[in-house]
Amino acid sequence: MKKEWVFSYGSNMDLEDLREWLIRHRFEEIKRLINQLRRTGVIAVIRGQRVVFNHISQGRGGGTCNIEKCEEENIYGVTYYIDEKFIEIFDKKEGYPVSHTRDLFQITLIKGNNNEEYVNAWVYYATPEKIDKTLKPTIKYKNVVIKGAKHWGLPPEYIKKLEKIPTLD
Secondary structure (H helix, E strand, C coil): CCEEEEEECCHHHCHHHHHHHHHHCCCCCHHHHHHHHHHHCEEEEEEEEEEEEEEEECCCCEEEEEEEEEEEEEEEEEEEEEEHHHHHHHHHHHCCCCCEEEEEEEEEEEEHHHEEEEEEEEEEEECHHHECCCCCCCHHHHHHHHHHHHHHCCCHHHHHHHHCCCCCC
């Protein structure tokens, strides 16, 4: 079966949050997908982009993660190597193609002993109609993102940056 890389930099880093969404939407093979994510997740970075919370999300009640070009910054996240058929699940969760679009980006996988590997991975980002630059995340959503970042061991300075993001509440 063909496999694909998918880069997650928001709530999809928190496998518990993702699992709850899958259950609510009655997807099959939840256990298989979550196990595959656990087994294949690798810390990764997109260079020349930054994370912003300007995606309009009705379900989260505030701004959610999006990417924005910024040469001086990098976005850390986790990249999963999944069965191609599971891309449809991420498409549905991200509202592709209405709420989010996706493109292949060159991602740097951060492996042990500072080894790096480059792969092309699908990255979801908000469509222009779903962006509001005045948005802020809720504390609940921001904590989901931080929980996922800590679980995967993203760099402490990046986690501190996420912790400093102002929230609605």
